[in-house]
Amino acid sequence: MSAIEKDALTGTDTTGHEWDGLKELNTPLPKWWLYVFFATIVFAAVYCVFYPALPLPGATGTTGWTARGAIAGQVAEERAKQEPMLARLRAATPAQIAADPALRAYALAGGRGVFNINCAGCHGAGGQGAAGGFPSLADDDWIWGGSLAAIQTTIQHGIRNAEDEEARVSMMPRFLADGVLTAAQVNDVAEHVLSLGNRATDAAAAGRGAALYAENCVACHGEAGQGNRELGAPRLTDQVWLYGGDKASVVRSISYARGGVMPPWGGRLDPAMVNMLTVYVHALGGGE
């Protein structure tokens, strides 16, 4: 420890600390820095009074402001902005929405969002469908119908579900499992089904299958395999298959039936959303 003195070179006081002849200067913090530092302390204290800062339950500060509440307010504000449009979409039929450019544009944009959240899991992001019975909604091959009204009914009530009494229903018999046909007969009728798309490999079996088809299948799938929308029976003459068009898949469909299920959306979604979805799906490419 040596005495506090002025450093000759800089004119600053020393602290009195000295190491092997090196003396430590006592350079004070700049005034502006100190004042800013004190100001931040004052600011923090004031902030703690007005805003939530203490990690205690219910410590919200005297203003009552919270980040959660602010977001809720913004969401409510956005909802309120959309409400007039949603009210119009609720009141209009899908046909009216499709005919009105402003409503249609809104429905297509909104419908895409609602579709991606609720439908894409089964039908694919662009409605392209998925293996295992989830039909493409973007083509012009419709099981239950591709008019706006038919699409709306499908979305509103769903298909073969237990939740909605007005769900679309129709059950193909389980021809092998329920003993209606033998395994050999199923093979023959499957060959006939393949022959409808010119893909049979066994002409004799396909010939025998034709009679079985006339007896057991025509009522739903039609004489030429053209399908029946009233019954949700798919067309068997094209290359579009819910469950696969190879022989093994067709045999399986006939033997055990499939009974695909789609949930109803009427009770889950705002009617405006159902209308938006209807217009969106109709516009995916195959609407009639």
Ligand code: HEC
């Ligand atoms: C859990 C899976 C699942 C979800 C989620 C789902 N669907 Fe489906 N959807 C199906 C199945 C399965 C079928 C075909 C049923 C059959 O065999 O007839 C179908 C059929 C349809 C059809 C009829 C297609 C036709 O060719 O007639 C439309 C339209 C449709 N869905 C729209 C939607 C929309 C819109 C949503 C979202 C709100 C949705 N689906 C959500 C499973 C689903």
Ligand code: HEC
């Ligand atoms: C009561 C009406 C009904 C009868 C009768 C019926 N089907 Fe079906 N069939 C359906 C329905 C509905 C589907 C849609 C699949 C499902 O059950 O989800 C279907 C689906 C199929 C499929 C699968 C199509 C695909 O795209 O993957 C094949 C193949 C088929 N039927 C063949 C037959 C044959 C062959 C017979 C006669 C032996 C027959 N069906 C009798 C209603 C019927």
